[in-house]
Amino acid sequence: MGKNIIIAGAGHGGLTAAYHLAKSGYTVTVYERAAQESDLGYEWEDFFDARTFDEAGLPNPETGKIPKVPISFYGPNPDDPPIRQTFADGEVEMHMYRKELYAHLIRVVSEAGVKIVFGCTVYAPILIGSRIVGIQTSLGDFTGDLVIDACGVDSPLRTNLPAYLGIQKTLKKYEYLYAYRAYFNRLEGFDDVQNEYKTYFVDDGKDGLCWAVTTEKTVDLLVARFEPFGQDEIDRMFKIFKADNPHLGEELVLGGQVTKIPLRHPLAVLVADGYAAIGDSACMTVPIAGSGIANSLRAGKLLADAILSDINEEYSATTLWKYQKAFYDKIGDSMATIDMARMFLLNMKKADFEFFFGNDILSSEDLSFNTNETSAKEMFSHFSPSVIIDKLKKVGGNRSLIRRLGVVAVRIGRLKLITSRMPETYSREAVSKWAEKYERLFAETQIK
Ligand SMILES: Cc1cc2nc3c(=O)[nH]c(=O)nc-3n(C[C@H](O)[C@H](O)[C@H](O)COP(=O)(O)OP(=O)(O)OC[C@H]3O[C@@H](n4cnc5c(N)ncnc54)[C@H](O)[C@@H]3O)c2cc1C
Missing domain, CATH: 3.50.50.60 (FAD/NAD(P)-binding domain)
Structure with missing residues (x-):
């Protein structure tokens, strides 16, 4: 060659x-x-x-390079306060x-x-x-x-x-998102509104992701869904964003197209x-x-x-x-572990999000991970055994959630075993067998 x-x-x-x-x-x-x-x-x-x-x-x-921008997570119930990430001084991204x-x-x-x-x-x-x-x-x-x-x-x-x-x-449903991203003007007269990076859980987890990021001059909107969507859904979400962000203007400044993200x-x-x-x-x-x-x-x-x-x-x-x-x-092992957490989130219902936000189960420290983190270990390093026990006590009454958390913990254990057994050298037969086992584990989770 x-x-x-x-x-x-x-x-x-x-x-x-x-x-x-x-x-x-x-x-x-x-x-x-x-x-x-x-x-x-x-x-x-x-x-x-x-x-x-x-x-x-x-x-x-x-x-x-800028100081890390904390994300505020908003639950489906507007009465629940958001959970805001906190980063140490000097942390940059x-x-x-x-x-x-x-x-x-x-x-x-x-x-x-x-x-x-x-x-x-x-x-x-x-x-x-x-x-x-x-x-x-x-x-x-x-x-x-x-x-x-x-x-x-x-x-x-x-x-x-x-x-x-x-x-x-080809990728299956729930393995990629359609994402609409657009910057709108920030209206004048809202000087008391702070710049903020808001992520919302407005609907069931399986509906996708959305954010509204307020900066000096613009509000950056993201609507990401697992199904293709059109202007109706963008308009519906715009109204939801507007209700919480009255400083959101209607003039499109940048972007405005839909692109795909593998997830x-x-x-x-x-x-x-x-x-x-x-x-x-x-x-x-x-x-x-x-x-x-x-x-x-x-x-x-x-x-x-x-x-x-x-x-x-x-x-x-x-x-x-x-x-x-x-x-x-x-990188890959950690991404696969994080995907198990994603699949758990996908099966959460609006009521589950309300339960998490309304019962003080998640703290600022829990969510102050770097969303670009390569290592699942670093991403979830805050979850020491004592933190986990404390959370389980709070979740205690919700049997369905405890059961689902148990299932995901066992799956992560099985995933670790499978990835540790990836063939050391390439042979098409051995690699195909390994890949089948790896994929089968993810296929076990049905998104309902
Ligand atoms: C709305 C949105 C927000 C995102 N925000 C972030 C973020 O904040 N941080 C982050 O890390 N990631 C973010 N991402 C993800 C990020 O864009 C990708 O993961 C990253 O770009 C890596 O993708 P890539 O370079 O492999 O592919 P792409 O970015 O898709 O690049 C592929 C390239 O191949 C070219 N190409 C495609 N098809 C052909 C063809 N047939 N022939 C020739 N050329 C072709 C394309 O023109 C393009 O130049 C975001 C994605 C989206 C959609």
């Missing part, structure tokens, strides 16, 4: 891998659908972990306009020698036998020694792979001969929050390390398995 690497789609993780590989002398070309650099990314700002660039081995941007993040990434990869072909839509993989050897695109066919799939949640590469490779092609455990199998999936294409978002920038960038470094250590330039499932193992060891 050689050192000719194709990155399909300018996803964040693909660009990170591209940076490291180009710096090590590989020929790296990104094929991106957007017509030009300024079309990359979205018209909004994102939060992610401040350690990300260092961990991904990328140069840090000059701006973006990244807050960047997505187009600025892209400008930074494109600058560093271009300086490293990566070539980017804009206006090129990838249609499908090209295979010889069971090896992926290139891509079919709107600009013709391109071949390479390895194809990195950074095409996002609906990747046409992943969805067109032969089933026998064992990589999940599940990472794919069971990330690699095949000549192929590796990364970022949203491999479902690497934090399953409770939908944040995927940090994990994609970190995974890009892990993928590049595996490729660089493949001194025979095989880029086979066997040599790329090192990436899969490193990803699950450092």
Whole structure:
């Protein structure tokens, strides 16, 4: 083989891998659908972990680090006070306009020698036998020694792979969200209204996520649902937001489109001969929050390390398995655990949320985790045995909740056992068997 690497789609993780590989002398070309650099990314700002660039081995941007913004969680009953996160002084996170993040990434990869072909839509993989050897695109066919799939949640590469490779092609209901995000003007005359990041549990947990973030000049709205939705639902939610945020204006300032976010455990199998999936294409978002920038960038470094250590330039499932193992060891196991918590939340009813908020069961410390956290251990580190016992005493009267919490605790134990038994080396048969067990565990939870 050689050192000719194709990155399909300018996803964040693909660009990170591209940076490291180009710096090590590989020929790296990104094929991106957007017509030009300024079309990359979205018209909004994102939060992610401040350690990300260092961990991904990328140069840090000059701006973006801000003190951590606490989120206030509002329950369905307006009489219950919100639970507000608290962070220690000095804790920081990244807050960047997505187009600025892209400008930074494109600058560093271009300086490293990566070539980017804009206006090129990838249609499908090209295979010889069971090896992926290139891509079919709107600009013709391109071949390479390895194809990195950074095409996002609906990747046409992943969805067109032969089933026998064992990589999940399509996502099921409750494994992704449709998200509407829009910035509206903040009305004048509400000087006493504080800037606040409000997350609401207005309906049953299974309905999705929503937030209203008030800043100096705008109110940033998110409505995310597991079913496609239209203007009616946006209007209904707008009224709910407006009732609680009278300073919300009607002038659309930025955004206003619906996009998809994968929200599940990472794919069971990330690699095949000549192929590796990364970022949203491999479902690497934090399953409770939908944040995927940090994990994609970190995974890009892990993928590049595996490729660089493949001194025979095989880029086979066997040599790329090192990436899969490193990803699950450092990130994936934790994401899968967090997904178990998400599935518990999905089965919560409005009454359960009211019970949690109305009975003082959750405290500010309980919810003061970083929603971009890579480690479930760090995310839930506050839950010491004494904290858990105290909570169980408070939940005591609610037998149904106790039973469901018990079920999820047992499932997390079983998950740990399964992930610890991921094959050490790649063989299609062993990996398929393992992937089946891993997926079956999640399939046991029926969302009602
Ligand atoms: C409303 C919303 C809010 C979010 N907020 C946050 C946040 O605050 N923090 C956070 O960490 N994450 C957030 N995310 C998630 C985050 O956007 C993703 O997890 C992250 O971008 C990683 O995805 P990716 O780079 O793999 O894929 P994408 O961002 O989807 O990038 C894929 C790239 O591939 C290109 N592409 C797609 N198809 C083709 C094709 N056929 N041919 C060629 N090119 C193609 C696309 O144009 C795009 O450039 C949010 C997502 C949404 C929708």
